[in-house]
Amino acid sequence: MQVRQVELTNRLGLHARACAKIVRVASRFRCSVSLIWNGKRVSARSMVAVMLLAAGVGATIRVETQGPDEVEAMTAMVQLISDQFGEQS
């Protein structure tokens, strides 16, 4: 299992479009991808669950990947988040 803590540095935190990007990336892999924040754990493949995680700006979320391609999945997730979801700064 891979575990990383990532800070949300984009402007609005996990807003709807950022959630959509997370779900899209997580769905590319076979392993399970979980996001943990504020005592809540959700599957990164569920749009509604990720929206309900409600991680705002500056939140540090924990990403866990487990399965055959967990390393690649983690790299992709961390890159997406630290790239601020490709938003213009």
Added chain:
Amino acid sequence: MSFVLHGIGVSGGIAIGRAQLISHATIEVAHYSITPSQVPAEVERLTQAMQAVQKELENLHGAMTAGDAPAEFGAFLDVHWMILTDPTLHETPKRTIAEQLCNAEWALTQQLGVLVEQFDSIEDPYLRERRADVVQVVERVLKVLLGRPGVVRPAAAEEETILVAHDLSPADVIQFKNHHFAAFLTDLGGVTSHTAIVARSLNVPAVVATHNARALIRENELLIVDGGRNVVIVNPDRSVLAEYRLKQDELELERQKLRRLRTTPATTIDGCHVELMANIELPEDLEQARENGAAGVGLFRTEFLFLNRDGLPSEDEQFEAYRTVASGMKGHPVTIRTFDLGADKHKEGLAGLTRVAPNPALGLRAVRFCLAEPRLFLTQLRAILRASHYGAVKILLPMLSSVSEIEQALALIAQAKESLREQRVKFNPGVEVGGMIEIPAAVLSMGAFTPRLDFLSIGTNDLIQYTLAVDRADDAVSQLYDALHPAVIKLIALAITTANRAEVPIAVCGEMAGEARLTRLLLGMGLTNFSMHPAHLLTVKQRVIASDSSLAKPIVQRMRRTDEPARLIALLEKLNA
């Protein structure tokens, strides 16, 4: 049974009509039981409906990528598509159908209720609002299940409809603008809530803060909403109804009388000509402004561009909105205020502002925010400048407090002009630039403002808030908010006198401008330019025509000098006598 509810009347007038309840899902869903053998068919019905909506979204998406819809719209559909295909929305309702032996609509609505509750407990207001996306997706599915895809609930055509809701979001309110409700009722809200602002701009009665109207009133019940008296009468008996119909007729007669003033020039008895302009929030408000004989747009708020969206409005999108208004006013002035975002304003989709400032009203908002985000500001300035080619556009900068802000903003305007010149885009090089006077500091140092700006506009709402240190949206202190506080009167009079002496045009665009009770006061201070909700234009005009500013001036002089509130009120009564 007839009963009465009390609230705060935030928009006057009387409406009589049938209640239309708005819940989280705007569709009322029936519950019925099914037998175990019907479960597979019911589950299939749900699956089919979801697939139909999925297809609908995909088609829309396809149609859009082919057309020229803004990119944000595509992303928005994308989000809906993902919500729809989320197992959370599929699996639980299917289980509910099997376990509770109920219809698909009911199962889906129950799951929506659970999700909405979870969204409502989110602290971050921006993320909480995303609840709307889930609701919209579920509504689409419900419409398919109910056999009327894409159709908004039909309103009773014969009778007037009164909207009853727990609360209305800015998004709801914008949507309801086109629905012609006869009145609005909400459980929550205050004088400055969005419901209030929109109801006033639509000129329909509204009573807010009724606490439990949504729970007590049933669909289709007959209601009388009396916005002027803060009451709602549910199921009125015949005599009450007759009395209110009479009152309604009287008000209508009064309104008709006012309508005749539409083309009458706004000139006082002593021959002083007054410009009566409209404040507008959306390009669509233009029609109401024209109907009420506005001499121009004195304040075009541009914050609507941020409603219901992620991300920022593009230059072209802004340009289209500004041009519509500029050309729609056919040569009459259109004063476009640059973004006044922050503090009480809704700023969905606006980057950077979701951080909760310790004191938002005193924080990074309006021109401060624009100067801190020059790219966003330049985009807007370019869009406004481009629109200036199509009408008498002016630029209005909100919330100026110092010379350096004026100079920075002017430098950015110059930069925007330069970039347009380089690209050979047409604009009016002589576009006037004005400033809002909303901070006491601006009034007290106006000598530095007048040489640098082409015109000024007093935003009385903020000026009062900053002078008295009172947030009127805060119930606990709102009674201290007082447009007739002696300090407020002195500041407004000083601002008008200073500007008149410097021969820089000055207007009042806050709510004070739309109050007929204060028209003579402002005329007596030397004001000749008023900008207000279009709904108030004719009432104020009626007042102007019946006023003699030469008689008002000496009384207003005395009002300026007094520090006694009671004396001030007595003088105002004398002025209005």
